[in-house]
Every structure is written in structure tokens, then in C-alpha cells.
Amino acid sequence: MPTPANPGRLVMERIPSKSADLSEWYQAVCYQAELVSQAPVRGCLVLRPYGMGLWERLVAELDRRFKETGHENAYFPLLIPESLLLKEAEHVEGFAPEVAWVTEGGTEKLTERLAIRPTSEVIVGVMYAEWIQSYRDLPLLINQWANVMRWEKRTRPFLRTAEFLWQEGHTAHATEGEAAEEVARMLEVYREVAEDVCGVPVYKGEKSPSERFAGANHTYSIEALMPDGRALQSGTSHELGQNFARAYDITFAAEDQTQQYAWTTSWGMSWRMLGALIMTHGDDRGLRIPPAMAPTEVVIVPIPRGDTTRLDEAARELYRACKAAGLRVKLDDRPGQSPGYKFNEWDLRGVPIRLELGNRDLDAGVATLVRRDRAVKEEGQKQQVPLGEVVAFIPTVLEQIQHSLTAQARTFLQDHTFATLDREEFFRLLRERAGMVDVPWCGRPECEAAVKEATSASTRNMREPARAERCVPCGEPARYQAYFAQSY
RNA sequence: CGGGAUGUAGCUCAGCUUGGUAGAGCGCUGCGUUUGGGACGCAGAAGUCGCAGGUUCAAAUCCUGUCAUCCCGACCA
Numbered sequence: 001m002p003t004p005a006n007p008g009r010l011v012m013e014r015i016p017s018k019s020a021d022l023s024e025w026y027q028a029v030c031y032q033a034e035l036v037s038q039a040p041v042r043g044c045l046v047l048r049p050y051g052m053g054l055w056e057r058l059v060a061e062l063d064r065r066f067k068e069t070g071h072e073n074a075y076f077p078l079l080i081p082e083s084l085l086l087k088e089a090e091h092v093e094g095f096a097p098e099v100a101w102v103t104e105g106g107t108e109k110l111t112e113r114l115a116i117r118p119t120s121e122v123i124v125g126v127m128y129a130e131w132i133q134s135y136r137d138l139p140l141l142i143n144q145w146a147n148v149m150r151w152e153k154r155t156r157p158f159l160r161t162a163e164f165l166w167q168e169g170h171t172a173h174a175t176e177g178e179a180a181e182e183v184a185r186m187l188e189v190y191r192e193v194a195e196d197v198c199g200v201p202v203y204k205g206e207k208s209p210s211e212r213f214a215g216a217n218h219t220y221s222i223e224a225l226m227p228d229g230r231a232l233q234s235g236t237s238h239e240l241g242q243n244f245a246r247a248y249d250i251t252f253a254a255e256d257q258t259q260q261y262a263w264t265t266s267w268g269m270s271w272r273m274l275g276a277l278i279m280t281h282g283d284d285r286g287l288r289i290p291p292a293m294a295p296t297e298v299v300i301v302p303i304p305r306g307d308t309t310r311l312d313e314a315a316r317e318l319y320r321a322c323k324a325a326g327l328r329v330k331l332d333d334r335p336g337q338s339p340g341y342k343f344n345e346w347d348l349r350g351v352p353i354r355l356e357l358g359n360r361d362l363d364a365g366v367a368t369l370v371r372r373d374r375a376v377k378e379e380g381q382k383q384q385v386p387l388g389e390v391v392a393f394i395p396t397v398l399e400q401i402q403h404s405l406t407a408q409a410r411t412f413l414q415d416h417t418f419a420t421l422d423r424e425e426f427f428r429l430l431r432e433r434a435g436m437v438d439v440p441w442c443g444r445p446e447c448e449a450a451v452k453e454a455t456s457a458s459t460r461n462m463r464e465p466a467r468a469e470r471c472v473p474c475g476e477p478a479r480y481q482a483y484f485a486q487s488y
Numbered sequence: 489c490g491g492g493a494u495g496u497a498g499c500u501c502a503g504c505u506u507g508g509u510a511g512a513g514c515g516c517u518g519c520g521u522u523u524g525g526g527a528c529g530c531a532g533a534a535g536u537c538g539c540a541g542g543u544u545c546a547a548a549u550c551c552u553g554u555c556a557u558c559c560c561g562a563c564c565a
Binding site: 014038040042094095097098118119148150152153154159160164166213221233234235236268269270271272301303304305337338339340341342343344345347356358360361368376377 | 489522523524525526527556557558559560561562563564565
């Protein structure tokens with residue numbers, strides 16, 4: 001098996017088996033499916049057109065929902081003066097180890113260092129202080145699509161890179177209750193996009209204090225489970241209380257004529273979600289992209305033999321018909337590659353439906369429709385569909401594929417979630433990296449630290465109430481029901 | 489930040505021990521035959537051997553330095 005001293009190695013060999021080595025498989029698929037390339041910069045990723053296509057699908061689905069829930073997009077600067085960053089103590093402490101700094105401009109050394117944003121609460125807070133004067137200015141509901149940078153020690157495509165693409169919502173409210181509602185609303189948007197669009201089932205819950213966002217009062221997350229039994233945090237939503245409002249002086253005149261600090265929130269989802277999608281659905285042949293997320297839903301592969309005049313015209317006609325029906329379709333009429341090569345390539349790229357069109361089909365007046373969610377030669381993988389009906393039939397099949405991929409993922413999550421009340425079994429499951437271990441928990445940081453020490457697993461998120469009296473790891477009174485797992 | 493490795497053609501690598509014409513496979517280009525699950529033949533293009541010094545008649549090869557990347561850990565969307 002290749003150990004990628006240079007990941008280009010993974011570009012030429014056939015991909016390794018997914019079950020044998022998830023990490024090898026994952027990297028090979030990311031490079032070979034042409035989602036990303038390694039950049040000549042440490043820790044950074046080049047998003048290739050196909051990867052960008054995936055990201056654009058996610059952006060479209062999220063952005064539509066943000067607008068529907070009353071948010072507007074804006075853009076804030078990449079750089080944050082050090083003095084501003086220092087104002088919220090907990091926040092600084094949390095991010096300090098991973099901030100990259102700009103110290104020179106042109107040939108001049110700067111008098112004040114500029115941080116490359118690891119997140120934008122600070123710069124947004126400063127502007128909100130200026131914009132918010134009255135309760136009539138609230139709520140202020142803004143989202144930004146941006147890149148951020150965190151000087152990560154160890155990186156993996158999508159899951160952890162120094163620079164990454166994400167969206168960050170920043171809102172300000174007159175009351176704590178409204179802020180709490182906002183945080184819950186956006187977490188639900190994330191759940192919906194993860195499950196209904198990406199086909200990645202998740203658990204919603206609150207983060208424990210040790211896993212909380214630096215400077216937040218409450219952090220909520222959605223957590224997915226990867227095939228190797230590790231959890232992946234896929235979206236977060238934070239109640240920042242009045243912490244940032246105090247640090248950056250975001251105050252407003254309330255209806256009762258008192259001056260008050262605003263209640264702020266922030267929430268984010270990154271291209272990490274794509275990593276979750278890739279690992280969740282992929283198989284030994286490569287990606288399997290849920291149709292709702294697929295940059296290309298249908299690919300047409302003509303099978304040339306002898307004179308191709310009739311075939312060329314039929315393929316173009318089929319392409320036009322798909323296009324007219326609003327499908328994201330590609331016609332692969334490259335002359336240089338054999339059909340078999342193309343089949344494998346499009347399988348690798350995870351396109352949900354392939355339409356094969358050859359003389360045999362044309363003579364019978366059909367196209368051969370091939371589903372990516374079925375194994376090669378599996379019952380139902382290929383079917384003949386009359387040419388006159390194929391375009392109308394495709395949406396039904398796409399929907400079936402979306403459902404079947406989602407159902408498989410949900411079954412996996414259920415089969416790898418263990419509710420136990422037995423202390424020994426709890427530790428054993430975590431050590432074996434069995435999946436999500438769902439137990440009554442006391443909520444004490446010391447208890448969580450002890451579990452981490454023993455198993456390298458920690459709480460992923462939690463909810464109330466506990467389903468039993470006693471905390472499973474330590475035996476103290478239980479307050480929460482918590483998912484424990486090893487994480488990415 | 490600790491431990492380990494690697495920089496030679498677009499990619500993966502050999503060559504270095506023992507200094508002496510720069511190599512292979514894949515990919516790429518051209519022509520021909522092919523094409524229903526990764527086709528084949530012939531011809532061809534392509535490299536300041538990471539960078540900087542040093543030793544030597546001569547350095548991909550030996551020495552010194554330097555830069556970069558990757559992997560494994562501890563920390564993190």
C-alpha cells in the first residue's frame with residue numbers, strides 16, 4: 001500500500017479498498033476523482049473544478065436556507081489588527097496557537113501585527129458596535145462566505161486544512177431568548193442540509209464546556225459518524241451571550257430607554273461537510289455522490305462501433321433533452337478513451353446515473369441506464385429504458401438513489417450507536433472505536449478528562465435529560481445524555 | 489511542537505554504496521487498428537537531478553549548510 005510521501009502516488013494507482021484502510025482510500029479518492037490537488041503551500045488545498053462543483057452545490061443549498069430565514073450576505077476583511085483580537089480574552093486564548101500573522105507590508109515592517117482571520121467574530125463585533133444603536137436595529141442577521149486560516153499541525157483534504165472555505169453567520173439580538181432561538185434554528189438548518197441534501201445522518205446536541213467555542217456560553221453541533229467509527233463535527237452554532245458585546249461594546253437603546261448589551265450568535269459550516277459526504281457514501285469504486293449534491297447528475301457515454309453518424313446524433317439529442325429538462329448532464333464523447341475506461345472514471349467520480357448508448361440500444365429504441373448506488377452486475381444496476389421515456393424517468397431514479405444512499409448511511413449510524421449502562425462495556429466500546437457510545441453523563445470536566453485519558457475519546461455532544469440516575473463513566477449523578485466517540 | 493522519511497521528466501520511481509553519455513513505467517503528442525467494465529502497435533516530445541556552497545580533471549552520486557513537502561503522535565471547524 002502506498003504511504004503518500006507524495007500524494008501524487010495515489011493519483012496513478014487504483015484506489016485501495018475502503019474497508020481495508022479508510023485513510024488511504026479517502027486520500028486516493030480525493031485526488032483521483034479530481035476534487036483537489038495538493039498545493040505548493042503547506043497545509044493548503046487546491047479545489048479543482050469538480051471539487052468546486054461539490055462545494056457550489058453545498059453553498060447553493062445553505063445560502064437558499066439562510067435567505068429564507070431572513071439573513072443577508074456581507075463580507076468582512078481577511079485581516080484583523082492584533083489589538084482588536086486581544087479584547088475578548090477567552091477567544092484569544094482559544095485561537096492564539098493557530099493564528100497566522102502578517103508582519104510586513106511591502107518593504108515596511110508593520111507597527112501592529114495583523115492576524116489572518118481564524119474566524120470573524122472580532123471584526124464583525126467591531127462593525128456591529130458601529131451599526132447597532134437602537135433595539136430597532138435588531139435583530140441583525142448577517143452571513144459571510146469566506147476563507148479562514150488556522151495554522152493546523154496536521155492536515156487532511158477537506159477535514160482539516162490550514163486555509164478552508166466556510167460560511168459564518170453572525171447575528172445580534174435584543175434578548176437572550178431570541179439569540180437562543182436563532183442558534184437552534186440554524187443548527188436545524190445544518191441538520192437538514194446534512195441529512196436531506198448530503199444524505200449524512202447526524203446527532204444534534206450541545207457541546208460540553210471543554211469542547212465549546214472559545215468565548216461562547218453554549219455551543220451546539222451536529223455530529224456525523226465515519227466508517228472507521230470516528231465522529232466528525234459537521235456544523236456548529238454558538239450562543240455567545242453578551243461576551244462579545246461587552247468586549248466590542250455592542251450596545252443599544254432598548255424600548256424601556258435603558259442602554260443594553262446585545263446578545264450575539266455565530267454559526268458555521270465548512271467544506272469539511274464534503275469530507276463527511278465522501279467518507280459516508282463512497283465505496284471501493286470511488287465516490288458515490290447523493291444526487292442532490294452531484295455537480296453532474298447524469299453522464300451519457302456513447303459506445304461507438306463502425307460508422308457513428310447515427311449514434312453521434314442520437315447522443316447529442318439525448319443530451320439536449322436532458323439539458324432541456326433541467327438536469328445537470330454531461331456528454332462524454334471523448335474519442336480517445338474506451339467505454340470501459342469512461343465507466344470506471346465516472347464511477348470513481350460518483351455520478352449517480354450513467355446512460356449508455358450504443359448501436360444495440362438504438363436498434364431496440366432504448367438507452368441503458370446504470371445506477372451508481374448499485375454494485376457492478378447487481379440486480380437493477382442496469383436497465384433498458386425506451387428513449388422516449390428516459391428523460392422523464394431520470395428524476396424518479398435520482399430520488400431513489402438519494403433515498404437509498406441516505407438509508408444506508410442511517411443504518412450504519414444506528415448499527416454503530418451503542419446505548420449502554422455498563423461501565424466496562426462503555427470503555428471497551430470507546431477503545432475499540434466502535435462508534436457513538438450514548439450514555440448518561442454527569443457533565444463534569446474531570447470525568448470527561450478521565451475518559452479521554454483512558455480511551456482518547458471525548459464527548460461529541462449531549463442533550464437533556466439523562467436516561468438513568470448515574471453517570472456511566474464515573475457513577476456520580478447523571479445530568480445529561482451524551483454521545484462519546486473518538487473524533488477527527 | 490516531538491519522532492520518522494523524502495526531494496531526479498507532468499506522475500510514481502530506479503540510478504548514489506564504488507564520482508565519468510540522464511533512465512524505466514504511466515501519462516502526453518502523431519499515425520493506424522480498436523471501443524457494451526480501465527485496448528494495442530509504431531513513431532515522438534519531455535529533466536539546470538530542491539537550492540547554495542565545498543572537495544575533485546570531473547558531482548544526481550562525496551561533504552557542509554539551507555529550504556520545502558509528506559507520514560506518525562500531542563492540539564484543533
